[in-house]
Amino acid sequence: MYIGLNVKKYRDGTWGYAAVNVAPGINNSCDGTLMQMMMFPNKSCNAIRETTCKDYKYMGELAGKAIYESGSTKAVLEDLTGSCIVLRYEALYPVPK
16 A cells, blocks of 8 residues: 655645545456645635635535535635635556556
8 A cells, every 4th residue: 555645845835635545446457545734724615615726516515515516626714813714535446657
């Protein structure tokens, strides 16, 4: 099994965090997950949904939070006093080579 963590600060002041988990699957393939968290200071989640996440479609709600989807990627956008945090989750079956 492989577990990796990455943190990156972008020039525009945003931060990105990524956690990757990969494990052996069936038929000599690997399966994995990718979880990303991005912080957008001083930007509303509406603005982020219309730009960075413009390809995401409303999927439904979980515990009162809107869930968005683009292909196999799911996302939650959370407003925090004038800023936005985006959590994205993707299942990788099998992991791309």
